[in-house]
Structures are given as C-alpha cells and as structure tokens.
Amino acid sequence: xxxxxxxxxxxxxxxxxxxxxxxxxxxxxxxxxxxxxxxxxxxxxxxxxxxxxxxxxxxxxxxxxxxxxxxxxxxxxxxxxxxxxxxxxxxxxxxxxxxxxxxxxxxxxxxxxxxxxxxxxxxxxxxxxxxxxxxxxxxxxxxxxxxxxxxxxxxxx
Amino acid sequence: xxxxxxxxxxxxxxxxxxxxxxxxxxxxxxxxxxxxxxxxxxxxxxxxxxxxxxxxxxxxxxxxxxxxxxxxxxxxxxxxxxxxxxxxxxxxxxxxxxxxxxxxxxxxxxxxxxxxxxxxxxxxxxxxxxxxxxxxxxxxxxxxxxxxxxxxxxxxxxxxxxxxxxxxxxxxxxxxxxxxxxxxxxxxxxxxxxxxxxxxxxxxxxxxxxxxxxxxxxxxxxxxxxxxxxxxxxxxxxxxxxxxxxxxxxxxxxxxxxxxxxxxxxxxxxxxxxxxxxxxxxxxxxxxxxxxxxxxxxxxxxxxxxxxxxxxxxxxxxxxxxxxxxxxxxxxxxxxxxxxxxxxxxxxxxxxxxxxxxxxxxxxxxxxxxxxxxxxxxxxxxxxxxxxxxxxxxxxxxxxxxxx
Numbered sequence: 001x002x003x004x005x006x007x008x009x010x011x012x013x014x015x016x017x018x019x020x021x022x023x024x025x026x027x028x029x030x031x032x033x034x035x036x037x038x039x040x041x042x043x044x045x046x047x048x049x050x051x052x053x054x055x056x057x058x059x060x061x062x063x064x065x066x067x068x069x070x071x072x073x074x075x076x077x078x079x080x081x082x083x084x085x086x087x088x089x090x091x092x093x094x095x096x097x098x099x100x101x102x103x104x105x106x107x108x109x110x111x112x113x114x115x116x117x118x119x120x121x122x123x124x125x126x127x128x129x130x131x132x133x134x135x136x137x138x139x140x141x142x143x144x145x146x147x148x149x150x151x152x153x154x155x156x157x
Numbered sequence: 158x159x160x161x162x163x164x165x166x167x168x169x170x171x172x173x174x175x176x177x178x179x180x181x182x183x184x185x186x187x188x189x190x191x192x193x194x195x196x197x198x199x200x201x202x203x204x205x206x207x208x209x210x211x212x213x214x215x216x217x218x219x220x221x222x223x224x225x226x227x228x229x230x231x232x233x234x235x236x237x238x239x240x241x242x243x244x245x246x247x248x249x250x251x252x253x254x255x256x257x258x259x260x261x262x263x264x265x266x267x268x269x270x271x272x273x274x275x276x277x278x279x280x281x282x283x284x285x286x287x288x289x290x291x292x293x294x295x296x297x298x299x300x301x302x303x304x305x306x307x308x309x310x311x312x313x314x315x316x317x318x319x320x321x322x323x324x325x326x327x328x329x330x331x332x333x334x335x336x337x338x339x340x341x342x343x344x345x346x347x348x349x350x351x352x353x354x355x356x357x358x359x360x361x362x363x364x365x366x367x368x369x370x371x372x373x374x375x376x377x378x379x380x381x382x383x384x385x386x387x388x389x390x391x392x393x394x395x396x397x398x399x400x401x402x403x404x405x406x407x408x409x410x411x412x413x414x415x416x417x418x419x420x421x422x423x424x425x426x427x428x429x430x431x432x433x434x435x436x437x438x439x440x441x442x443x444x445x446x447x448x449x450x451x452x453x454x455x456x457x458x459x460x461x462x463x464x465x466x467x468x469x470x471x472x473x474x475x476x477x478x479x480x481x482x483x484x485x486x487x488x489x490x491x492x493x494x495x496x497x498x499x500x501x502x503x504x505x506x507x508x509x510x511x512x513x514x515x516x517x518x519x520x521x522x523x524x525x526x527x528x529x530x531x532x533x534x535x536x537x538x539x540x541x542x543x544x545x546x547x548x549x550x551x552x553x554x555x556x557x558x559x560x561x
Contacts, residue, residue, distance in 0.1 A: 048279045049252040050424040051369050078251050080202055086279070093277070107202065107528035107548060109253075110477060110497040118499070121444065121479055122253060122426045140446075142422035 021084045023105030024075055029115045032073065032102075038132055040155035041071045042148060045126040047078035048086060053125045054094075056142055061095030063145050070152050075102045077124060079109035131155045193548060196223035196246070198236060203256040203530055204546040206233075206554065208537040210261070214554065217259035217269050218546070222246030224257050224271045226288075226295070232542070233554030242286045242295050248274045250281050250309055253426045254372035256531070258311055263319015267292055268351065270301065270311045270323065281309030283325060285357060301325075301349070302360045306332040308347070310428065314375040314383060321351040322383045324373055330365055343390040344369035348383075350406065363401060363408040366390045372428030378437060381406045384462065386414065386431040386441055395420045398429050398443050400462040412462045415454065417447030427479065434485035438512050441465065442481035442492060453478045453494055457513040472496055472505065472519070484534035485513075486541050487560035492516070493532045493543060501525070504532040504545060506557055522557060525549050 022028075032043070044060060046053035064072055074096065076087050081104050091097060104112055113120045117138065120126065127139040129151055137151070193200035201218035208214055214229040216236075223246055225239040242257075249255070250272035258270040267288035272281045283301040288294065301308060306329035314322045327347035334341035346364040349357040368388035376384050382403055389399035389411070398414040419425075429443035439458040445451065454468035472478025476496040483492045490509040495502055505519040522543055523532075530546035534557065541557040 047424075048274070049250070049255075049370065049426070051278075052423055054278060079253055080251050082251055083248070089277075109528070110479075110495075110502055111499070114477065114497060114499050118475070118477065121446070121477060123421065123423050123446070124426065125423055140421060140423060 020101070021076075021088055022100075022102045024077075024102040024112065025106050026111060026115065028102065029112070033130065033134070036071065036073075036130065037134070039071065040132055040152055041073060041130045042152070043073045043075060043128045043130065044143065045075050045077045045124055045128075047076055047124050048082045048090060049078050050124040052142060054090065056125055057090070057094035057096060059145060060143075063148070064096065064099065067149060067152070069156070070149075071100075073100045073102070075104075077104050077109070077113075077122070077126075079104060079122065080107055081105055129155070194221060196220050196225070196239075196241075198225075198227055198239065199551040201530075201546050201552060202528070202548075204544065204552050205256050205259055206533065206535045206542075206544040207259045207261065208535060212537050214537075215259055215261060215267060216544075216552070217242070217257040217271075218552070219249055219257050219271065222249060224249070224269065226259065226267060226269060228292075229554075232537070232556075233544075233552070240288075240294055242269050242271070243284070243298055250274050250279075252309065252370060254310055254370070254428045254531075255281075256372075258313035258323075260313050260315040260321055261292075262315065262321050263352065264290070265292070266290060267295075268313065268321050269295070269298075270313060271298075272309055272311060278307075280305075280307035280328070281326075283308040283311045285351075287356075301357055304329050304360065307344070309369070310372050312373045312375045314377060316350075316383070317377060317380045319352065320381075321357075322348065322375065323351065323357060324348040324363070324375060324383070324385050326367060326369055326371075326373070326387075327360075327362065328369070330362060342366045342394070346373070346385065346387055346401075348385075348403075348408075361408075363403075364389070364399075364411060368396045368425065370424035370426055374429045374431030374441070376431050376433040376439075378402055378433050378439075378461065384431060384433055384439060386429045386443075388425065388428060388443075389413075393420055394422055395447075396425060397445070397447065398441070400431070400439065400441065400458075402461055412464075414441050414443070414462075414465050415445075415456060415468045416449055417445035417454075417468075418449045419445045419447030421446070430482045432483045432485040432490070434490065434512060435487075436512065437461070438485070439465075440483045440485050440490050440513050442471070442483040442494075444479060444481065453481050455481070455483065455492060455513070455516075466513075469516075471507075478505075480531040482532055482534050484536060484541065486536040487539050489541075489558070489560035491534055491541055491557060491560075493522070493534050493557075495529070495532055502529050502547075504543060506534075506543065508558065523547075523553065523555060 311325035374386035525547040
C-alpha cells in the first residue's frame with residue numbers, strides 16, 4: 001500500500017515524465033497553459049518533415065542537460081501527424097527521451113495552430129516562451145538558446 | 158539569429174481565457190474527430206487532378222499510405238474503380254506541400270510520381286509509376302533516380318510536345334558537400350525529362366541552395382520551355398522566391414520574384430504557385446512572412462520573369478490565408494486560396510479579365526469544418542474547376558467559371 005502511494009506520488013509529481021507521446025488535440029493548448037500557469041515554460045514546435053528541426057534537436061537535449069530546472073515541452077506539429085514511434089525514436093536518438101512530448105493528433109491542423117497563434121501558418125521550428133504571468137514570446141526559426149536561458153533566468157524569479 | 162516578437166492581442170486573449178476555463182482534457186480527447194482509415198478517394202488527404210487530351214478526368218490520390226489513380230468521364234461526379242499504384246501501404250512523405258503527381262503523356266500512358274519517407278532522417282524518395290498503354294493497370298513503381306540523397310516535392314508538367322517535365326528538391330549536392338566537409342545551405346532544384354524513350358534517365362541540378370521544404374510551381378512558356386518558381390535561399394538565410402525559364406530544356410537565368418526579405422532558419426512548409434498565360438504573362442503567387450511584407454501575394458511579369466509587378470496582397474491576414482493557386486486559362490486568370498476563421502475553412506476565388514492587372518472581389522466557393530487538402534485549380538478547355546479534398550465532404554471537383 002505504501003508502495004502504491006509512492007507510485008501515486010511520483011505520478012502526481014511528474015505526470016508527463018513518461019517517455020510517451022501525448023495526443024495534441026483541440027483544447028490541448030489551453031490545457032497545457034493551465035497546467036503550467038504561474039511558472040515560466042518553454043514550448044518547442046518541431047516535426048519530422050522539417051530538416052532544420054531535426055538538426056536542432058541535439059541542441060535542445062544539451063540545453064535540457066545544462067538546465068534541468070527549465071520546463072521544456074516538445075510539440076510535434078507535422079500535418080498530417082507523423083508516426084508516434086518515429087517521433088519517439090527521433091527524440092530518443094537526439095537525447096530527448098523522457099521530455100514532456102505531444103504530437104498533433106487532429107488532421108484539422110489549421111484549427112490547432114489557430115488556438116496556439118492565429119498568425120502561425122505552419123513554419124517550423126517555432127518556440128513559444130510563456131512567462132509566469134502568461135505573457136508569450138514567439139521565436140520563429142532555429143531557437144536562440146542562450147536567449148532562452150537568459151529569458152528563463154529572469155522569468156523564474 | 159531567431160526572430161523574436163510578442164504575440165498579438167488574440168493570443169493574449171487565448172491565454173487569459175485558458176486560465177478562466179475548466180476544460181476536462183479527457184473529454185476533449187474523446188471528442189477529437191474520427192479519422193478516415195480506408196484507402197479510398199473519400200479518405201484521401203491529397204488529390205491531384207489532370208484532364209487528359211480526351212477531356213476525361215484522372216486523379217492521383219494518397220490515403221493512409223496507399224497511392225491510387227481513378228478515372229472520371231463526367232467531371233468528377235462518378236469515378237471508375239481505383240487502380241493502386243504502390244503495392245502496399247507505405248510511409249509517404251508527410252510534408253504539407255507533398256502530393257502525388259499525375260499526367261497522361263503524349264504516348265497516352267499515365268505517369269504518376271509520389272514520395273516515400275525513408276531512413277532514420279525521413280529523407281524523401283521519389284517513386285515513378287507508368288500505366289500500361291491501355292491505362293488499365295500500372296507497372297511496378299521505380300525510383301526516379303539511383304541517387305540516394307533526399308528528393309522531395311516533385312512536380313510534373315506536361316510539355317506541349319507530350320514529354321513530361323519533372324522538377325524536385327534534391328539533396329545530392331548537400332550530401333556531397335557534407336562529405337567534403339563543406340558548408341551547403343538548403344538543397345537544390347533538380348529536373349529531368351521523360352518520353353517513350355528516356356524515362357527520366359538523366360537527372361540534373363538546375364540551381365543550388367534552395368529552400369528544402371516547399372512545393373514548386375511549374376508552367377510552360379512554350380514547348381521545351383518550362384518555367385519554374387520555387388522558394389530560393391538568398392544570402393543571410395533569406396527564403397524569398399525565384400523564377401527560372403528553361404531555354405531549349407536547359408536551365409536559364411534565375412530572377413527574384415520579390416524582395417520580401419524573409420530571413421528564417423526554418424521550414425515554411427508553403428510553396429508558390431505559377432501559371433503562364435497564352436500571351437506569355439507569368440502569374441505568380443506565394444506566401445511570405447518577410448520584413449518587407451507578410452501574407453499571400455500575387456505579382457505578374459510580362460518580360461519572361463526578369464521583372465515582376467509590385468506584389469499585391471491577397472486575402473484577409475486575420476484569417477490565416479494560405480495555399481494560393483493561380484491559373485491562367487483562356488482570357489482570364491483565376492486565383493484560389495484557403496482561409497480559416499477559427500472554425501471553418503473556406504476556399505476563396507477571384508478572377509482577372511485583364512491578364513492580372515485588376516481582380517474581382519474574392520468569393521467563397523467551398524467550405525468545410527474539418528481537415529482539408531490544398532485547393533487546386535484545373536481547366537478542361539474553357540471550363541475552370543476547383544479541385545478540393547476535404548475530410549468531411551470527400552473529394553469535390555467544382556465548376557468555377559468559363560473563360561473562352
């Protein structure tokens with residue numbers, strides 16, 4: 001029983017720590033924002049159809065290793081959705097196994113993108129920094145990782 | 158250097174409403190629309206039309222890993238049974254701008270191209286399949302080239318002479334540069350020809366350093382004079398559009414369509430559209446998010462692409478205008494694109510009766526409230542059609558107008 005409680009506590013403490021791919025559907029964006037309300041979070045959009053994204057993944061792994069305090073969420077936004085196994089394999093190869101991960105799971109990608117940013121036409125990679133007060137900053141293209149670290153240092157205070 | 162900007166008011170509203178709302182996430186996931194799991198035209202996510210010389214319609218489509226061809230003698234109202242082109246479901250290139258290509262060549266054979274995603278890095282591999290002479294079935298598909306570097310976004314166009322022109326984005330020179338430990342930006346624009354004797358046997362590079370993730374626009378300025386428009390890479394990582402007219406099948410000079418100044422280290426996943434009118438005017442349409450302009454644009458060239466008119470903004474930028482398609486046919490130029498208002502996707506169409514100088518007000522021609530393919534325009538003689546596959550409604554070929 002105590003073991004079960006321990007497992008339960010782990011699960012509550014880190015609901016998304018499992019090396020799993022969660023389906024990103026209508027409403028997920030607001031859910032993620034709600035789940036992370038009040039703390040800074042880095043959301044990175046990537047995809048298998050995007051060569052610059054794949055080239056950049058190992059740098060995200062380095063960032064996570066250097067800054068374990070930073071909450072990073074990876075969202076695969078291929079449309080149509082890429083195969084979950086392929087996405088997980090790619091993340092693992094890049095050193096990103098275990099990162100909280102989502103994948104677009106609705107072929108109506110316009111609607112998913114519209115909920116995130118009505119201006120977003122599907123360019124990737126793309127990174128959104130959400131501050132503790134909910135203020136978003138969008139980085140289009142390859143991420144300026146030193147700038148993200150600097151932002152996080154200020155944001156988490 | 159990444160571009161940093163603060164989201165507009167709409168996104169801020171999303172954030173504040175997110176904090177106010179108490180959604181049940183499990184219920185949300187259950188409410189996701191059921192997807193279409195069959196290998197049928199009704200479930201196709203990409204459908205490409207082609208009107209043959211006998212005015213009948215052929216479509217090539219992809220659905221759940223299968224690629225097939227279907228024939229209609231009544232402008233898409235009914236179709237014969239599908240002829241499957243690939244032997245089983247395969248991992249197809251999932252790029253938003255990737256789609257099967259189809260033409261009926263001068264010898265009367267159907268030629269189809271589609272792109273597989275292969276290997277750990279999901280490189281593209283273009284496959285070519287030809288029908289039998291009676292167009293009743295297909296020979297087994299073969300790779301477009303023996304070269305194993307990635308090939309993506311193949312585009313077919315039927316030359317007035319009956320030969321097939323193919324152009325695509327090719328990474329062979331990137332691979333060669335990497336092996337020589339040299340820097341190479343983007344990918345390259347490649348091309349090949351096919352007729353009864355030569356089956357895309359010679360594949361060549363027309364231009365190095367192109368964007369690697371967008372579709373290509375192709376039209377003809379005359380026999381053996383294909384005109385190609387693509388997202389190019391300019392110094393400093395600027396991904397603006399270029400146009401090239403082949404002369405006697407050989408690559409010609411590269412001209413810039415517009416200085417949008419879109420500096421972005423990313424995949425825009427949005428390629429251009431090009432059409433050439435009977436009088437030789439080039440009609441170009443594209444998406445950019447550059448420093449000079451943002452959104453969908455149209456421009457025309459009356460000097461073979463050397464210079465283009467000042468880009469004209471198209472569509473409502475508050476409604477995600479995307480996927481422009483331009484078609485010159487008879488005495489008119491037509492333009493179609495998609496817009497989305499948060500709930501519904503629509504295809505807007507506008508018409509120019511003066512070779513692209515002035516345009517009618519856009520009119521909504523079709524709507525859907527779920528996933529949809531890019532809208533395409535095609536013509537049979539004077540009749541212009543909108544070709545659009547939508548998850549809810551299936552495939553539709555809709556009359557747009559008549560331009561004698």
